Amino acid sequence: MSKDRHRVFAPVLWTRRGALEAAACGFGSMALSGLAAEPAGAMAHPLEPKRPHHPARAKRVIFLFMQGGVSHVDSFDHKPLLTERDGQMFDFDDARKIANSGKREATSQRVMKPLWKFGRHGQSGRWGSDLFPEMCRHVDEMTFIHSLRTEGIAHGPATLFLHCGATQFIRPSMGSWVTYGLGTENENLPGFVSISPSSGNGGPRNFGNAFLPAIYQGTALGKAGAPAGEAVIRHLSSSGSAAQRRQFELLQALNAEQLKRTPGESELEAVASSYELAWRMQHRAPEVFDLSAESGATRALYGIGDPKTDNFGRQCLLARRLCESGVRYIQVTYGDNSANPAWDQHSNLPKHKDHARAVDKPIAGLLQDLKARGLLEDTIVWWGGEFGRTPYAEKNGTGRDHNAGGFTVWLAGGGLRKGHAHGATDEWGHKAVEDKMHMHDLHATILHLLGLDHEHLTFRYSGRNFRLTDVHGRVVRELLA
């Protein structure tokens, strides 16, 4: 699909009045905000592509959210000491106790070895375990961050922090910030979509616009736990029947008559034209959502057809199609709606294998496909959870607890170093100790790659300028190619 095809914007959807009312309730309109990147014209559509702050290395993001917290010490953070000391009791800092008391407290915990075998992979020799054999084939494309830290020990806060850069407050999510900063390249599709998002642990707030104008809200496609086939734009009906067409024509004829009664009212015109756009969208979007247009080989690449990988494979393939169609920020969630989502193996760590089986091939397929189509050059793929897991068994059971003090995520694609590993946790994999990187830093770095300066991507609300990284964050240049 040619990129130019998407660059046709309807005149004024965002009305002057809308902007004024936004200003009236403390939302600065585009012109009032501190955003450096600006739309082309004064009355331009707010989703129109905007000039970034500096030359961008990537144009879009696919975030593969492993909800619940994948164990880094069982996947990509190789810690031989855990095998050596398996079953022995040691004192570890207890993050929950520290959070409760504010004091440093240790508890005696039983070290648990990784349940999967580690090996070196690719030219770069990066470590990876048998948990993700398919992903391990692509380590040469990846930049591993082994020293990530985040806020929030429980899922609720940590999930919000991951998405919005704040644990407690009502803040816009990263995808909203990115679309606010850059607009989108296809007006017939939303700029920010979240495929199968969870309704738990912050639910809609994780793709919400908060105080940014509503147009930057993420569009949820389907929901966690539902079949990928349900991941569609809501209220879209493309029966194409004669009755539907006649209904539409009747409405637009009526609107045309009513506009004649009050000529020159741009707000009324905007509402009438929104029906035109919706009509176009519902006839063009299905094309994007139709996975049957893909070749058998491509479908197989994503594991479509195999019951174990079919669902997540479809979601990943949809992500690629959306990415190709100019959607700016795409999140794919592997999770569910519960308070203890998918990867949250407090007990029964071997269950990780079931989840890994479901995502491994589709993700590897996505990377390979993006690369083959040249899309990986200007797309950032981000894989990870809201935190990692402890190197010891929780309550001395068969699972691992949350670990926000040091865990691994990987990035791949536009502007990133290939086959690189950044930072390290301690010898247990418990806490980040080398080149520690905070979630704020990850946000800042991804924004940087997109051409946005995290300190200048601001929005005036409730009397002050807000940004995704609050007053923190730094661009980690070591990750950049």
Add this chain to the structure above:
Amino acid sequence: MSAARPILLSLAIAAALTPQPAGAAPSDAEFFESKIRPLLTAHCMECHGEEKQKGGLRLDSRAGWTKGGESGPALVPGNVQASLLLKAVHYLDPNLQMPPKRRLSDAQVGDLEQWVRRGAPDPRAEATTTRPKQTGLTLEQGRKFWSYLPVKAQSVPAVKDATWPRGEVDRFLLTRMETRSVRPSGDADRATLARRVFYDLTGLPPTPEQLAAFVDDPAPDAYPRLVDSLLASPQFGERWGRHWLDVARYAESLTLRGFILKDAWRYRDYVIDAFNDDRPYDQFVREQIAGDLLPHTTRAQRERQMVATTFLALGNTNLEEQDKQQLVMDVVDEQLDTLGKTFLAQTIGCARCHDHKFDPIPTADYYALAGILKNTRTLEHSNVSKWIEVPLPVDPSEEKVLKDHDAAVAVLQARIKAARDREKVAAKPTPRTGGALDPATLPGVVVDDTQAKRVGDWTASRFSGRFIGEGYLHDGAAGKGKRTLTFLPELPHAGRYEVRLAYVPGRNRAAAVPVTVFSADGEKLLTINQQEDPPLDGRFIILGVFRFELNGQGFVIVSNDSEGHVVADAVQFLPVDVKDTPAKPAVGASPAPPARAGADPTAEIKALEAELKQLQSRGPQRPTCLSVREEEKIADARVHVRGSVHNLGALVPRGFLQVASAGPAASLPAGQSGRLELAQWMTRNDNPLTARVMVNRTWHWIFGAGLVRTTDNFGTTGERPSHPELLDHLAARFMQQGWSVKKLVRELVMSRAYQLSSAAAPALLRADPENRLFARASRRRLDAESLRDTLLLLGGNLAGQRGGPTLRPDTAADYAYRHDDTRRSVYAPVLRNALPDLFEVFDFADPSVATGARNTSTASTQALFMLNHPFVRQQAAAAAGRTLGLPAADSAQRVRRAWLAALAREPSKAEAALAARRLAEAGADPAQLREAWTQIWHALVASVDFRHVN
């Protein structure tokens, strides 16, 4: 502490204790230049130098570290222990670790220690450049800012055109138009005016009859009579109450885990009643802030005032936050932020970490107010903290019923206990049911010890002869704290289960076995004494009732961390809702087959328990409301340096916003939170903000934009009032007239400005594109509630019932809630994870933050909704049915009536022709005709005129 830590620490201490070889010591200056200066430059200066001074600290001069930052001096020369900087580089305190990115090497830490022991020689001169800190207005400057000046009664201005104004409001507006040489638009026609005032005061359109009654009424007082009847209608409170619910961030659930706030609806009804009863606004404010502390003379008054305080507890709090000190302050912050915006239009939250950068609100003011709220308990803390439900007072007659009920419950419980005791006595020394029980015969889901996941050595035993399944497990009283059993059930459905642990008791058993239940509501640790007989049949002990989801994340861990033998036999999960398990009822419903007789209590107990359950589920419930409690210990709060709960500064006496306080600071009573005084301070007639803010909100809700358009921000970053004199005039009058909202609303809708046409001459549009002069009416988008209510009304499906709970009582969490209520939208449950589709699409206020002015967006999602959503189609079809059901009407009359009902106007010729053509296509076939009418209605309700109020 990490196992690796002792090594690092001992290295550090060793370095600190190692004496420097005498004679080889470099001079202080050399040492500083070779070791310390490069280290500081490389690792510290980025954040604590000339460019940035994080935490207020700079390390680029001796003066810098002597003065220190917000936490005090960084170094105490000669004293390693007392030097914060060394504490930070040692990484001993999780809240104070520097450099943040990476710990320094041990050698570097050693160098710093040596430097301090040497007396921290530092040859660097004081830095010459200091950047001016950006600060807001001083209190003195602030008191001169418009919103903090006292409200002053204004004289009504003279106008050139004395015939135009209908009242004082008009004179204030006209004088400004005249200075700008702007002519107001003409008056709106009567039908347009009727539709406007109906929507503005009730949220519903006039019916064709109501419309005709007004339009055809020649009496000069037709309009005032209409206004008065609308103000007196109960729909007024439903419309205006909803406005208030926006600024109160009203919701009936929390984002976190979809928790249901089951009593929140009482607050919604309280608000609706307050507007219908025209409760004086000052009293309304006081009740919401301190209703629980206000005096009362009647039970009803007490109840109302208690329910009002739900306002304080509605924050969308993250109850899971494990740092409970942090959570306490986050709750306080949320309350302050909401109180500030809602009542005072102040962004107080900006002063949490530093003095407000723009407004005259010092951090001390924030903590003076925070102190008041910190003395008010909003949550009870545990792993997942919980809001507070307070019993409501009840009538003496109800009280008697409740007390009788409580007594009946107590009697039954006592009888059950007595029966159990008898049974226990009878059961000893021979157990009631002997031998092994087959788990398959037990109700619910049973995880036998053989299925439990084991960590460490567990020994199987059959010694006691009484167990579930093949036997039970014990730890041999060894390997203490190292062994666990995990019982992971495969549950048939999500929901609530009673969880029971089976163990075999004995005198050598452990007396404090830690058992943890992981459920959808978090984890709960219980301690079981296995020396005691399990209460149920000598086999099971009830661990409690828990909610589980179907994700394999609900389970029970038994740990052996207790002296003595730890035993575990099985864990049973019994669904609590009997209707869920018709085949396998829980305790005591079906006749017990012989094999399982032993698992159930005796027939007597079973009968009694069934009776108790029925009594508890059918009996009267003591009403409760969501509220707050005064803390027992009253204290002032300390400044939290940079907002951190772990870095406390000076104690601040509780108090109010200084800039908005006349006279000297009030001293608050020592034994009370100060919330009552806060409520009184807010509603004093000399508070410059409260009345102005409410008058402006009311203006916004009537005219579509406030005199100050930033309705929630009267600070320096907000907009200035377009008509400051008018705002003061109205605020002064508002207070004079007993803070009556209805009188204020009446005055505004009676103004000529309100009754103008929304059409504007090009000259007016050019002169005042944003309508800041109110020389024409503002066209407004039909909001979510009015849109939904009107669709239901036109379809004949709007239910008229008022008040009361609307959430389905069996709702455990708000996820994917099915909204099927057809009452007015104000009664639709406001669920933070599951707003009705229509609300989400049509700019409903975010129920997590105070919203004085909603956004108005024009998104394709709205168009898709109007085109395709079944709700729209259904109401259009229902309206079509009603149209066709009109007796003795021809199609032109039907078209006319449809237009009157939907748009409150006659169809234009062209519109009528469109409809006629569509109907002609359908011909005489009834099905075709019905389809044609459905399409006409569908087009009508999606049309631009329907979606706007002119």
